[in-house]
Amino acid sequence: MMNRxxxxxxxxxxxxYGPIKVLHGVDLDIYPGEVVALLGENGAxxxxxxxxxSGTVQPSAGGMTWLGKPYAPADPRAAMDExxxxxxxELKLLPxxxxxxxxxxxxxxMKSGRVDRKTMEERxxxxxxxxxxxxxxxxxxxxxxxxRQQLIEIAKALTLNARLLILDEPTAALGGEExxxxxxxxxxxxxxxxxxxxxxHRLEEIRQITDRIVVMRDGAKVQxxxxxxxxxxxxxxxxxxxxxxxxxxxxxxxxxxVTLEVRGLSSPGKAFxxxxxxxxxxxxxxxxxxxxxxxxxxxxxxxxxxPISAGEVLLHGKPVTLRSPIDAIRNGIVLxxxxxxxxxxxxxxxxxxxxxxxxxxxxxxxGWVSSRRIRDFAEDYIKRFGVKGRSGQNAGELSGxxxxxxxxxxxxxxxxxxxxxxxxxxxxxxxxxxxxxxLIMDLAREGVAVIVVSSDLEEVLGVSxxxxxxxxxKQAGILNREDANDVSVMELAxx
Amino acid sequence: xxxxVKERQGFAFGMLPSLRGATGPLIGLxxxxxxxxxxxxxxLSVRNFLxxxxxxxxxxxxxxxxxxxxxxxxxxxxVGSVMALAMMVLGYLHVVVGMPMELAIPLALLAAALxxxxxxxxxxxxxxxxxxxxxxxxxxxxxxxxxITDGQxxxxxxxxxxMMAIVRFGGFLTLTVAVMIVVFIVGLLYQRxxxxxxxxxxxxxxxxxxxxxxxxxxxxxxxxxxxxxxxAGLSGMVLAARLDSVQPSSGVSYExxxxxxxxxxxxxxxxxxxxxxxxxxxxxxxxxxxxxxNLLSVSPFMQQVIIGAVIVLAVxxxxxxxxx
Numbered sequence: 001m002m003n004r005x006x007x008x009x010x011x012x013x014x015x016x017y018g019p020i021k022v023l024h025g026v027d028l029d030i031y032p033g034e035v036v037a038l039l040g041e042n043g044a045x046x047x048x049x050x051x052x053x054s055g056t057v058q059p060s061a062g063g064m065t066w067l068g069k070p071y072a073p074a075d076p077r078a079a080m081d082e083x084x085x086x087x088x089x090e091l092k093l094l095p096x097x098x099x100x101x102x103x104x105x106x107x108x109x110m111k112s113g114r115v116d117r118k119t120m121e122e123r124x125x126x127x128x129x130x131x132x133x134x135x136x137x138x139x140x141x142x143x144x145x146x147x148r149q150q151l152i153e154i155a156k157a158l159t160l161n162a163r164l165l166i167l168d169e170p171t172a173a174l175g176g177e178e179x180x181x182x183x184x185x186x187x188x189x190x191x192x193x194x195x196x197x198x199x200x201h202r203l204e205e206i207r208q209i210t211d212r213i214v215v216m217r218d219g220a221k222v223q224x225x226x227x228x229x230x231x232x233x234x235x236x237x238x239x240x241x242x243x244x245x246x247x248x249x250x251x252x253x254x255x256x257x258v259t260l261e262v263r264g265l266s267s268p269g270k271a272f273x274x275x276x277x278x279x280x281x282x283x284x285x286x287x288x289x290x291x292x293x294x295x296x297x298x299x300x301x302x303x304x305x306x307p308i309s310a311g312e313v314l315l316h317g318k319p320v321t322l323r324s325p326i327d328a329i330r331n332g333i334v335l336x337x338x339x340x341x342x343x344x345x346x347x348x349x350x351x352x353x354x355x356x357x358x359x360x361x362x363x364x365x366x367g368w369v370s371s372r373r374i375r376d377f378a379e380d381y382i383k384r385f386g387v388k389g390r391s392g393q394n395a396g397e398l399s400g401x402x403x404x405x406x407x408x409x410x411x412x413x414x415x416x417x418x419x420x421x422x423x424x425x426x427x428x429x430x431x432x433x434x435x436x437x438x439l440i441m442d443l444a445r446e447g448v449a450v451i452v453v454s455s456d457l458e459e460v461l462g463v464s465x466x467x468x469x470x471x472x473x474k475q476a477g478i479l480n481r482e483d484a485n486d487v488s489v490m491e492l493a494x495x
Numbered sequence: 496x497x498x499x500v501k502e503r504q505g506f507a508f509g510m511l512p513s514l515r516g517a518t519g520p521l522i523g524l525x526x527x528x529x530x531x532x533x534x535x536x537x538x539l540s541v542r543n544f545l546x547x548x549x550x551x552x553x554x555x556x557x558x559x560x561x562x563x564x565x566x567x568x569x570x571x572x573x574v575g576s577v578m579a580l581a582m583m584v585l586g587y588l589h590v591v592v593g594m595p596m597e598l599a600i601p602l603a604l605l606a607a608a609l610x611x612x613x614x615x616x617x618x619x620x621x622x623x624x625x626x627x628x629x630x631x632x633x634x635x636x637x638x639x640x641x642x643i644t645d646g647q648x649x650x651x652x653x654x655x656x657x658m659m660a661i662v663r664f665g666g667f668l669t670l671t672v673a674v675m676i677v678v679f680i681v682g683l684l685y686q687r688x689x690x691x692x693x694x695x696x697x698x699x700x701x702x703x704x705x706x707x708x709x710x711x712x713x714x715x716x717x718x719x720x721x722x723x724x725x726x727a728g729l730s731g732m733v734l735a736a737r738l739d740s741v742q743p744s745s746g747v748s749y750e751x752x753x754x755x756x757x758x759x760x761x762x763x764x765x766x767x768x769x770x771x772x773x774x775x776x777x778x779x780x781x782x783x784x785x786x787x788x789n790l791l792s793v794s795p796f797m798q799q800v801i802i803g804a805v806i807v808l809a810v811x812x813x814x815x816x817x818x819x
Contacts, residue, residue, distance in 0.1 A: 305707055329709035343707055346700030348767060357697040358708040364690040371687075410708065 005068065006031050007164050007195045008053065008084075013062035015048050015219075022048050024220045025062060030164060032193040035186060037206045037228065039199075040216035041239055041429035046199050049216070050166045053197070054086035055079030067163075085157025089169040089427070093141045093149055100124035100137035103156045127155040131185045146291070147178030151185065158189075165189070166197045171205060172427060175291025175455065176490070183209050201429060203232045204458065217241055240431045248462035249438055251481075252445040254283035258317070259449035260333070260418050262302065265311035271297035272473045275311070279418070279449040284440060286464025287453045289493050294473040295453045296338050299420045302451075303335035304328030315417065329358075332417035336407050336424060338453075340400065344407040347396030351387065351406055352378035354395050358410040381409040386435065401425075401432025408439055419443055420451040425459060437463055457486050469493050517761045517773030519813055524780050531787040538790055545663065548672045551782035552660075553578075553737070554752055555675040555775070556730040559682040560723030561753040562774040566686075567698045567719055568766025569618070569625040573610060574727035575749035576636035581607040581728035582741035583640045586649030596653060600732060607728025608721050610636050615717030629720075633750070640743040648742035657739035671733045678726065682771045695719065699766025755802070756781055759809040780805065 006029040015023040023045050030036055038046050051057040053064070055073030064071040066082055073079035076086070093102050100121045101108075108115045109123070124137035131151050141149065150170055157165055171179045186196060186209055198210055206213065210228035214221055215238040223238040261278040272294035279285040287295050300306040302313055304322040312319045320331045328334070337343035345354045356363060356374035363369050363377050375391050382391055385405045389398050395406060404424060411419065421440065425433045440463055444450050454460040460467060467484045469476045469492035476492035531538040557574055564571045584606045588599035610632050617628040659670040668676075686692040697705040698712050706712045730749075735741050760777030762769025784805060788798045 303707075324711075325707050326709045326711060335707060337707055342701070343703050346697060346704050346767065349696065349700050353693075353696065356693070357705060357710065360690050360693055360710075367690045368688050369690055369693055374693075 004032055006065075007067060008071070009065045010049075010053075011063050011065075013049065013052060013059045013064070015045075015052065015057065016060045022219050023052075023059070024218075026216075026219075026221050028214060028221065030195040030197060032163070032195050033190050034211045035190060035196040035198050035209055035228075037198050037200065037210040037213045038216065039203075039206065039213060039235060039239055041431050044216040044239070044429075045219040046216055047168070048219075050086065050168065050197065050199065053079070053164075054084050054166060056086075080160055080162075083161055083163040084166070085154070085160060085162030085164070086166045087150070087153045087157060087168065087170060089172060093152060095142035096140065098138050098140055099128070099135060099144075099152055102141055102152060103127060103137075103159055123159060124155070127159045128152075130158060130188075131155050132181075132188070145178065147174045147181065150174065150178075150182065154185070158194075162194065164195045164197070166199070168199045169201065169427065170198075171200060171202060175293075176493070178291065179205065201427070202456065203235055203430075206235070207232070215239055236430055239429075249434075249441045251284060251463070251465050252282055252441060254444070254465060255281035255447065257281045259315065260302075260451075261314040261317070263312050263314065265298070265301065265313065266309050267294070267297055267301055267473075268307055268309040269297075270473060272301075272470070275470075275475050277468050277475070277478060279451060281449055282444050282447050283466070284444050284450045284452060284464050286460040286467040287451060287470060288455075288457065288460045288467050288489050289470035289476075291455065292472075293470040293493065295470050296422055298470070299335065299422055299451060299453055300337075302328070302418075303333055303420055305335060305337075329414065329416075332414070334411040334414065334416045334419055336404070336411070336419065336421040338422040338426070340403050340407060340427075345395040345403055348394055350392050351382060351389055351395055351398070352391040354378075354406050355381055355410045359413050362413060377413070381412065385409045385439070399432065400428040401436065404428060404436060405439070408436075416448060418449045418451070420453070422453045423455065424452060425454075425456065433459075457489060461485065461489070517770070517776055519816060520759060520761050520773055520776040520780065520809060523809065523812075524776050524783065527780060527783055527787070531783065531790070535787065535790045538787060543786065543790075545667070545672075547779075547782045547786045548675075549660070549669060549737075550786065551778050552671045552675045553730045553734045554749070554756060554781065555778045556678050556726055556733060557749060558753045558756040558774050558778050559678050559771055560726035561750075562682070562757050562760075562762055562769070562771050563686070563695060563719045564625075564723045565699075565754070565757050565762050565764060566695045566766060566769065567716060568702070569716070569719070570629060570754070570764075571611075571614070571720065571723050571727075572626065572629040572750050573614060573632035573636055574723065574730075574753055575746035576633045576640065577607050577610045577724050577727040578731035578734065578746040578749060579743050580610065580636040580640040581731035582735045582745055583643040583649070583743050585732065585735055586652075586741040587643050590649050590651045596656060603732065604725055604728045607731065608725040611721040611724025612717065614724070615720035618720065619713040619716050637743070644743065646743055648740050650740040652735070652739055656736050660733070660737040671736055674729070674733060678729070679771065679775055683775075686771050691715065691718070696767055699768075701767070752781065755806050759806060761809075761813055777809075780809075 008030045010026055010028040012025040012027065013023055014025050026049060040046050048057060052059050055076045055078050073082065103124045104120050109119045110116060121137045128135060128137060131154060133151050135148065170182060174182065189196065200206055207228050213225040213228060213230060213235065215223040217239060257280060258278045259281045263276055265275040266273045275298055289295050297306060301308045304325045304327050313322060315331055322328050341347060352375045355378040359377065360369060363373055379391050387402050387405045389402055395403055425436050428436065440450055440452065452460060452463055461484055465481050466478055467489060468478045469489055471493050479488055537543055561571060561574060581603045585599050585603035588594040588602055589596055614628045614632045617623040618625050661669065663669055694710050694715050697710055698715055702712055734745060756777040757774050758764065759780055760773030762773055781802065784802060785798060788801060
């Protein structure tokens with residue numbers, strides 16, 4: 001441990017919403033130049049804790065000290081002024097403004113009553129250079145990769161002279177190279193003495209980047225490791241509070257019958273070119289690759305969500321036309337999309353309605369439906385899938401894992417033959433992940449051909465019986481389970 | 496917090512099943528009626544109530560179509576002009592061409608519906624924003640309406656046409672009010688219990704989710720604009736019957752009244768929540784308010800101010816309630 005005094009100390013922080021206590025007295029110290037991983041399942045209290053530090057939420061009890069002085073930010077602005085930078089999971093940049101304007105939005109440097117663009121761009125350039133980002137500050141944010149946008153968020157915090165950065169799932173949308181670039185910058189910031197709280201569900205990267213691990217469960221700090229290099233199993237066990245027998249369920253043996261075949265498939269925008277593969281009945285087929293490799297575009301085309309320019313998709317040996325999702329669904333090909341909140345569920349509508357929307361024709365009798373009938377239909381699936389929520393509850397109130405179950409559940413009444421899951425566990429906590437994996441295996445066992453796209457290497461290796469690796473829109477190779485490991489997949493992905 | 500949610504849903508689902516989300520406007524309407532009952536001696540009478548119903552027919556029919564459009568997150572600025580166009584087509588076909596009313600009315604409604612078809616295709620096929628597409632149709636339809644007679648009004652409808660708006664069958668309902676009530680009931684049933692109606696909520700909630708769920712978003716969208724324009728045409732027939740004449744300047748800014756009724760009734764402009772139940776209450780609030788203000792001899796200019804204030808009140812109350 002470092003001998004210096006902490007930047008920030010939390011003592012006995014509690015938070016209650018009405019009768020519900022979400023934090024039960026947390027103590028935490030952050031020292032300069034260290035990366036502390038804050039881990040825990042969704043609902044463990046990580047977000048509440050980081051919101052308290054960043055001034056979004058006020059604690060019900062307990063106190064904080066910042067550089068030795070009492071610290072109680074009334075709002076995010078006050079926390080920012082002290083030097084706390086919070087980088088949210090969802091990027092909050094304005095696409096139509098320049099990088100410099102985004103960095104200084106709300107606090108533009110002024111000169112004689114006008115915005116001083118020159119000073120602003122110079123200071124922005126300095127901030128970007130500090131992070132090794134080689135982009136002109138007058139460029140619009142629109143069109144920048146997610147990874148670069150993330151770095152701009154960090155640059156924004158740094159120009160505020162942040163002494164402490166809170167990174168909430170910074171790599172959730174990043175590919176391998178971008179993640180490595182981010183880590184290089186984190187190392188740099190560490191050397192400059194910035195303290196970093198790092199929240200992530202990706203345990204592999206936690207081991208690479210952090211100096212200390214704090215595990216939270218049910219609103220309390222349950223364990224602290226004084227090193228980042230702790231076996232993943234040990235961390236997971238601390239997070240879920242029980243010992244884990246296995247992370248991935250056993251794979252069912254696939255049938256010899258080919259359900260889906262893709263021949264020479266290409267997209268109009270060249271996002272993917274000349275893709276060939278087949279998926280057997282009861283097989284889980286993984287698709288791996290870096291960000292921008294064309295995986296999402298490929299599976300969206302197979303499910304009719306995006307157009308194709310050449311090639312064909314065959315179902316049981318017969319070609320099918322897929323002009324829209326309706327065509328695909330009619331043929332039993334369904335998609336569990338990448339972005340749950342924007343493509344999977346209507347957040348402000350109830351679970352029952354969300355399940356109902358994909359099945360209205362089946363629920364309706366001669367075109368007549370009622371809320372009651374939708375509810376009865378949905379409740380059956382809610383029970384069967386163990387969705388934690390009432391049918392009348394809004395989908396937005398559910399945890400990510402339960403939302404994902406709703407998205408999957410809505411398709412199963414259709415008895416699909418091909419289920420495509422794009423990033424099925426992104427943003428879902430570890431405990432809930434295994435129930436998603438169980439669901440995938442159940443589908444395969446019932447004879448469904450399953451395609452899983454994932455950026456999480458461990459996940460795609462764990463659930464797939466074969467893995468297709470994509471690189472820059474092309475098919476780099478297909479690996480059998482025996483030959484697939486993180487090295488062989490990454491080799492193909494970085495061709 | 497959890498208990499609170501449960502309680503609210505229990506209330507909405509259990510007690511007022513057809514008014515989900517419109518309890519606030521309903522309370523507002525009741526308060527308004529109570530106030531006018533005490534403030535004037537003429538308000539609380541069967542005759543005045545029937546007057547209010549007669550006065551809201553045009554707005555009521557139009558607002559049902561507007562609700563469907565707003566429910567899918569769209570907007571239709573053309574309804575006032577489309578109404579005028581349908582009226583002029585009716586007058587031209589019957590009075591100038593000499594077609595029987597039985598034929599002229601359906602053709603006028605068809606002319607109205609065609610406007611919606613064009614708007615719907617512009618929106619879905621050519622990705623023109625609904626605001627722009629219907630703004631254009633507003634101008635086009637108004638121009639066409641004026642071109643038919645070069646801006647002149649047309650008179651000379653059969654006597655029975657005007658009687659539809661005057662004779663109270665069974666001493667109670669005029670035919671025009673009956674048309675409105677039928678539109679209300681069909682609209683309510685369609686929106687709540689038909690496959691096609693439920694789909695609109697999905698589209699308004701999140702069009703991409705709806706598309707990926709296998710809903711034909713484009714077809715539903717075109718259909719909604721067609722229905723909205725058709726109902727604008729129908730409201731034109733109602734107005735023609737009431738006035739016993741048609742003129743191309745009818746219905747200017749009616750689209751804004753219709754939007755106001757929908758919004759007061761609790762349907763969100765961003766789509767996905769609300770419905771015709773609320774809109775009926777919104778229409779009644781506007782009708783009762785105008786009637787009451789007339790009884791109180793408030794000047795028409797002051798009435799505009801008050802109606803504006805009511806819109807603000809209704810929407811902020813709803814937003815505040817949701818945040819709580």
